Amino acid sequence: MNDNIEFPIDLMPPRIRDAIEAQAAMGNYHLPSVATAALAIASHAAQGLYDIDFLARPSTVPASVFAMICAPSGSAKSSLFEPMLAGVRQWQHRVSDVHRLSLADYEVDRRLYERQRLAAEKENDRDTLIDLERRKPRPPRSPQNVSSKITTNGLFRSLHEDWPTHAVFTPEGASLLKGYSLNAKNAPEEFGGALASLWSGEMIDRTTGDQRMILRARRLSMLVMVQGSVAEEFLSSEALEGQGLLARFLVVNAPAWHPLDEDFTAPDHREQKERLLRRMDRFHGRIDQMLSEPLAMRDGQDGELDLPIMTWTREAAQVMRSFQTEALAWNHSETENWFRRSFEHAVRLSGVLAIFEDEEAISEATARAGVALTRFYAAQLRQMDVAPINERHAQYHQYIAPALKKFRASPNGLTMRELYRTIWKKLDPDHRGRILETMERDELITKVKVRKGTNEIVVYRLREGE
Known part of the structure; x- marks a missing residue:
């Protein structure tokens, strides 16, 4: 498609x-x-x-x-x-106008109902109380x-x-x-x-x-x-x-x-x-x-x-x-x-x-x-990556596991070039990018910019706790 x-x-x-x-x-x-x-x-x-x-x-x-x-x-x-x-x-707006009028009618009906209910309760008039409950006014x-x-x-x-x-x-x-x-x-x-x-x-x-x-x-x-x-x-x-x-x-x-x-x-x-x-x-x-x-x-x-x-x-x-x-x-x-x-x-x-x-x-x-x-x-x-995290891990697990091991051995972080030239060198470039995106999204790694000489480069580092 x-x-x-x-x-x-x-x-x-x-x-x-x-x-x-x-x-x-x-x-x-x-x-x-x-x-x-x-x-x-x-x-x-x-x-x-x-x-x-x-x-x-x-x-x-x-x-x-x-x-x-x-x-x-x-x-x-x-x-x-x-x-x-x-x-x-x-x-x-139109229904609101009708609602205001209906609410006024309801308030009058409710007060009449309360008076009739109190009178019936005073007289212990069970039949009237049942009839009143059936006809109890409802708010609009x-x-x-x-x-x-x-x-x-x-x-x-x-x-x-x-x-x-x-x-x-x-x-x-x-x-x-x-x-x-x-x-x-x-x-x-x-x-x-x-x-x-x-x-x-x-x-x-x-x-x-x-x-x-x-x-x-x-x-x-x-x-x-x-x-x-x-x-x-x-x-x-x-x-x-x-x-x-x-x-x-x-x-x-x-x-x-x-x-x-x-x-x-x-x-x-x-x-x-x-x-x-x-x-x-x-x-x-x-x-x-x-x-x-x-x-x-x-x-x-x-x-x-x-x-x-x-x-x-x-x-x-x-x-x-x-x-x-x-x-x-x-x-x-x-x-x-x-x-x-x-x-x-x-x-x-x-x-x-x-x-x-x-x-x-x-x-x-x-x-x-x-x-x-x-x-x-x-x-x-x-075009979206919306697979549940465990499914994304399952899809790329064989590539993420060795990457995490390499990150743990590199406290200063790894560049994309270093990852691509070592553990992922046989992978299609599209898959390399998706694996990195997945690891970032799942908060396994973080991306930071560091200065190396006169140049600024992007380095990926293991998140704390990983």
């Missing part, structure tokens, strides 16, 4: 394509990163409307997408995708179904008490991926397991103290922007390896961002900006419209989704059948689980686009777009 695949912007639906191109042009942003943000936002709006026929087996999958944008520090992370959230913000759902930071408890509480669909959109992913819930002392497996279960649409049964939450048919989408080193550490975490989180993320690698050299004194500068903003209006309007559609709930089960199924046209199913054969042949030892799920990623991406386009069934064009997107994200992932 070719690792240098361009983002398939020409296959995107017109409203999404216009928004992506306009936002990328607005600030000279990396187009695949902007596109990934747009897809995550569309997934958030779509996941509460339909589940998607999986095709490969008699079941469905959610329209939920987990996306990660790996960008260097100082890459204008907030401004890259915050304007894309305008449709979500429009919906939130919070209009916030998007978070930038969240803990395990906060996520569960939001899905239990507020909306059954949620999204985590954060430009500062390090605070999430290295934060409280994923800190080693706070059982990161629990949070990782929750994310994996929600992505898969599985039931969550959680007991904390006296409270028990059973969350059925809830949905979660994610968009996390983070530095590449943090992403690789998170996706390679041995503690989270069992949850298979890597297999659930669509990852894009962004280059360093460079701001535009704009002539804001030009007479038509403002007009150009306004023209770009107008190109995004149709995308925002559709997101707002999707979020405004009533959620299909199971009868008698407040908060539990009961979604219709997005199906496929015959032509679209044929496209997916061809891709299934292709995907089964894909193999990449360090990211094997992701490639095993590549067909499911194509199903989800096709479904999100079809729901956004309000298709009755997934069309051939939409299926081709979903497949092309999956090929792109597969190529992006192959």
Whole structure:
């Protein structure tokens, strides 16, 4: 499989394509990163409307997408995708106005309920008390179904008490991926397991103290922007390896961002900006419209989704059948689980686009777009080193072990040249570089600059404790 695949912007639906191109042009942003943000936002709006026929087996999958944008520090992370959230913000503002009115009604109903309950208790009127409990007023759902930071408890509480669909959109992913819930002392497996279960649409049964939450048919989408080193550490975490989180993320690698050299004194500068903003209006309007559609709930089960199924046209199913054969042949030892799920990623991406386009069934064009997107994200992932540390060690163990022995015998350190001309002299140059990168990443060695005469050279030294 070719690792240098361009983002398939020409296959995107017109409203999404216009928004992506306009936002990328607005600030000279990396187009695949902007596109990934747009897809995550569309997934958030779509996941509460339909589940998607999986095709490969008699079941469905959610329209939920987990996306990660790996960008260097100082890459204008907030401004890259915050304007894309305008449709979500429009919906939130409107729902907030309704929420304020509903909250006033709830407060009046609650006070009346309390008075009636106290009177019934005074009279020992059991029948009235039972009737009152059945009609006990409930507070209205919070209009916030998007978070930038969240803990395990906060996520569960939001899905239990507020909306059954949620999204985590954060430009500062390090605070999430290295934060409280994923800190080693706070059982990161629990949070990782929750994310994996929600992505898969599985039931969550959680007991904390006296409270028990059973969350059925809830949905979660994610968009996390983070530095590449943090992403690789998170996706390679041995503690989270069992949850298979890597297999659930669509990852894009962004280059360093460079701001535009704009002539804001030009007479038509403002007009150009306004023209770009107008190109995004149709995308925002559709997101707002999707979020405004009533959620299909199971009868008698407040908060539990009961979604219709997005199906496929015959032509679209044929496209997916061809891709299934292709995907089964894909193999990449360090990211094997992701490639095993590549067909499911194509199903989800096709479904999100079809729901956004309000298709009755997934069309051939939409299926081709979903497949092309999956090929792109597969190529992006192959460019990352995200194998768990123990697997990386196993892959290069026969070369790392003698290198560590030589480092221990060289307290002043070794240059790359000294390593390449001795123990690794028969190795391919690409493998030499990867072994050094692996040893650095796993904190076996450290790289320092030292002065030798009038020259400054790079020396690798054994880390303390190794």
